[in-house]
Amino acid sequence: MSITDKAGFLAIELDGAGYEHLANAVLAAESAGFHVATFKDAPEAGRANALQRAAFAGPVTRTIAVVPEVDTVYTEPFHISTQLASLDYVSGGRAGWIATADESPEAAAAVGRSFVEGDALAQEAAASIEVGRRLWDSWEDDAVIRDVATGRYLDVDKLHYADFETPADFAGTPYSVKGPSIIPRPLQGQLPVLAAASLVGERRVPVEAVDAVLVSAPTPELLTAEIRDVRARLGSSVTVVAELDVVLDSRGQAAEARVVASPESGRARYVGTAAGLADLLDHLLAEADGVRLHPAALEVELEELARLVLPELRRRGSLRAPIQDGTFRDLLGLKRPESRYATTAPGAGK
């Protein structure tokens, strides 16, 4: 379900904090009023594992959602399902997953797998997400019963085999995952799953498999049209998050002077004053459910965003109030779902 009220949420990419300034950065983002912190994981020298950075950020924060990118192609679906469920526990139900599909031949070579490209990438992503979701449901919520009278810690009828098998038309190496999960159901039941809008749709990852999509366009002007196109293509059930690079005037230096030549991100970029950014975000938040900001230099932009941009958006009523002790699902307006196995399927081993 998409968020219906006008106010949206803001996410910030914390890649720039690295692993050394992580606690300070995530606390600064939380106190600035950001709703979501994301953690990039594409292979790059000096970048530590995103899921672990998110896990580190979990216990030191209270309200901000912690959402790492995790690759679906060259990873073990059973491991990443367990890792993400664990992230939900250490963050008190504030975890999400940006499911990515690594397109680099280097990633394949690192783990000695055949290179996956084209449509097969989305198939791998869809399979990994399906495994993750089945495993998260494989323990019903009340599977741990601690019944001293019968000596049972678990109610085995509430544990279920995932019995996943890749579909017949799967282009990659087929595999299966038995289950149940090694960890009880995540606090949120199901973690919200996000993916690039380009990865989602017909003959790609099914829209029902994700809760939110990340929408990019080359310029801020094109972004609005792209958001509308994505909504038309994927329907209203999915939350839409617009992607925006930001470079702000800061510390007496004009934003234009701070723009450095960088590899094309494929995202729209805003360069200018804080007031101008507030106007743009106000506009984007009327179209999308949320916007994710990619600061040019985290510590510089975060300071300006905290001081000037977020207060202005709050004044205008464009930002949702952070939900104290809420989950990431709460923020996205998603109900906590019942386990898919709760009533229909027989227990594991039956």
Next chain:
Amino acid sequence: MTRDIFQPSGQIQFGIFFQGVNSGTVWKAAESGSQTDFESFRHIVQTAERGKFAAFFLGEGLRLREHLGRPHALDVAGRPDAQTMLAALASVTKNIGLVATQNTTYNDPADLAHRLSSLDLISGGRAAWNVVTTDNAWTGANFRRGGYLDHADRYKHAEAFVETAKRIWDSWETAAGPARRVLHEGQHYTVDVTPRLPRSAQYRPVLFQAGDSPEGRDFAARQADVIFSAHPKFDDAVEFRRDIVSRSVAAGRGANAVQIMPASEFILAATEQEAQEKKAWVRSLQIGPQQAVAYLEQFWGRELSSYDPDGPLPDIDPVVEETSETRGSGFHGAKARQLADQWRAEAKDKGLSIRQFVTSKTARIDATFTGSYTAVADHLAEYARVGAVDGFNISPWLIPTGLDDIVNHLVPELQERGVYPTEYRGTTLRENLGLETPVRSEESVRV
């Protein structure tokens, strides 16, 4: 050479092993807390750090333990991913080492080495890897490759894996790079990676290993920094030390290169009598009537619920030929019928009921230190004096408060005797354990 003569440090240290599985953890007491809530982990790791523990251990779950074809219901189960939990605990601790048990069979070397590097960097040089292997296809059913490894090949495979991981951790020339490319082509996997992370404050993660067969001990003597041993009893520990010293000298690593921390359990109180009463209570909660019968069912391969837990062992025979390892933990292939005969005779000889017999088999009798704080401290001081072990890896029987009395009462007694640290020596695990920093290997393969 003096390097080849073992020098006792005169000290012992503690680690804590949060088990999360099996019957050792009591879940039936009023004080028994959650096995998954972060607060349980926070309490226990912060208590351990208050007690200057060297390390906090987590196991790895790859498949939920089963019993007669269904998930096992009677013991604690369901545990978080080790490295994810440890990364979170890194944010609420400063000094304690963070040890992740990780399997070489169902992980990829480049991925695992990268994640361990990440944990090491995020924690400021406090990460360690407890290297384990498995080969069974039953576990493989949760993974892309399925079961692929022969039992006989598992150490060969594990060693190639560990060596590849070490090369990955060695690959950055300076803290700023560049990295040299790591290539490995082996029977079971190939790796071609340019590592993305620099060395940590402790150079690379510390390596723990728990193998106990001659092959496993040689593997540890060549590769590990610390052995998580199964030999806590004094004489046994002294003998194990002697064996490891000779293997590690033979491997060219020096007599003190490999430390030893046996698995252990502590049941303590102010007096000996109270401790013994507490032990009886703990055992009754660890192995209840249902667990006792279920334990035998695993070896008999059939339901035995009609047998009285307080009566003799079942007179019927097992329906399986061999006990198997497919049930997930601790069961090793053996002739089932022969085992049943042997056990029946043993129980009859000693006059033990099913429950008493199973308690004697499962309770880690050798690994349990029971007594008053002062008596146990005196006993442990003796280990320190002769250098029988470098420390003990304690499995608390209660979560999350199972370390409280150890830290409040036993640790001060040990500190008074001068055999236990009063402060952390440094901030990295390697410093706190007193391990040498590895020397960077020279390699010819560069990008």
